[in-house]
Amino acid sequence: MNWWNRPAADTQITHGGRLWLYVLSAIIMLLLVAPTLIVVPMSFSDSQYLEFPPSTWSLRWYEEYLGSTKWMRATATSFQVGLLTMLVATPLGVMAAYALFVSRHRATKAIFLLLITPMIVPVILIAIGTFYAYGRVGMNNTIAGLVLAHSALALPIAIIVVTAGLRSYDLSQEQVARSLGATRTKAFFLITLPQIRFSVITAALLSFLTSFDEVIIAIFVSGGTNATLTKHMFAALRDYIDPTIAAISTIMVILSSALLLSIQFLGPRGSKN
């Protein structure tokens, strides 16, 4: 029996009978991935116009990007805000996830729901709401304001990722440490944290990415010398098309692919999760 006639699933269907599904899935996966990757060859085009595939190759759009004060400053802002968001959202997320996981209090369910509201509320509302509130206290166009708003967006993701990590960890190990005389804090840092470190790292990377890729809040709340990369990109996309965007997009694709792959492959292999 060759592959074609072999059963493909738990019913009598064969791989041959499933061929249409394989072809269709391949097309859909191509449709998913191709638009993400197509910016890479585009960015090496020499043409002023967007063309694919490019007729002549050059690095001029990278030179343009690296030589522009506006783009460089925006890139620095985005990295700064992303890293600060990561540093705020990760510890806060770990603390909240741990507390909600350990506590048997009646309010935990309600608190969890409250903490994940940033995922439920449309971002445009968070954007105009913070824009209005920041306007009252003079926090628009500040790094601190943007970091605070982005941390709110990243918190639910961090909490959910760390909670998943805690679920696959046996909490009684921490209880053993405490019964042997360690304080709760010491037991957490020495016993629990090392074992959930992969979810904590994942939470940190995703927090960074959430902030780095965020557009709508940045459009409203960031500005002036503190405008983010995404804010400038959005303006450039809406008003005119500048091939420099292709170079920047390529860098962003490489960044998110690298982060995603490190999450996938640095994670614990084998046994759990």
Added chain:
Amino acid sequence: MARADADGSRSGKHLHGAALKRQHAREQWSVLSLVVPALIVIVLIILIPLSWLFYLSFLGDNGGFSLENYHKMTQYKSYYRIFVTTFQVSILTTLACIALGYPLAFFLAQLPPRWAGVFMLAVLLPFWTSLLVRTYAWLVLLQKRGILNEFAMQVGLWETPIKLVHNMTGTLIGMAHIMLPFLILPLYNAMRKIDKDMMHAAANLGANPINAFWRVYFPLSLPGMVAGSLIVFVLCLGFYVTPAVLGGGRVIMVSNQITAILENQFDWGAASALGVVLLVATTFTLYLAARVFKFDAALFGRD
């Protein structure tokens, strides 16, 4: 004497128990207090600003309570058109995601987990790539001299370049691409949980593969599909970037209108009222989703 002793030890035990209970309660509170910093962020960024918008939406021109901002929505035809566009885009995008997402999720769920993990990267890579980048890519692919038009003309599908972007078509293509992972991830998880014995049983009882799929597998995958669809629908309702860029000003959804009102008229009351309507529609849909499927599992199928 012995009696007093017994009493004493009993009351001592009692005291001890109360102290333990107090200590337990104190410990519970000290653990729970770890959520306070996170809660402060949520209160500052979500609760206070949203309450403010809510208040502004009910503020009339004279500074008192009024429903005029909401009344306006029923009066003007432009608002009606925006609501229709928003629902149209959201429903069509959701349907497109089901049509494309179901087969792929099914394919992935049938693979051995190792291979599913590899192919899953095709879903996760776009999921974690900036939405601006993907919107930009579609802008290039769909333009008049873009690869799609060139290809279609070479194959002979159409003679002259068709306008694929800066209109509804472009918006729908871009939105479907961006939303697809949000449908596939929860659906895939639901499919993985379907008991294989069910399909064995169906085959054993004489169902051919097609029958077994439609009468056993499909109904079992339905909750995952409904949950994924509702999430996609909700995200579409509040979408801003893709319609703004790929719609070229011709596709105005609620979020775009909120921004336009603020940019052109500085009318916080009108913008807030529209926002409140959006929030109510979103919350209602998610409430339905939560009843159909476990909410966090659906949103974070990846873990």
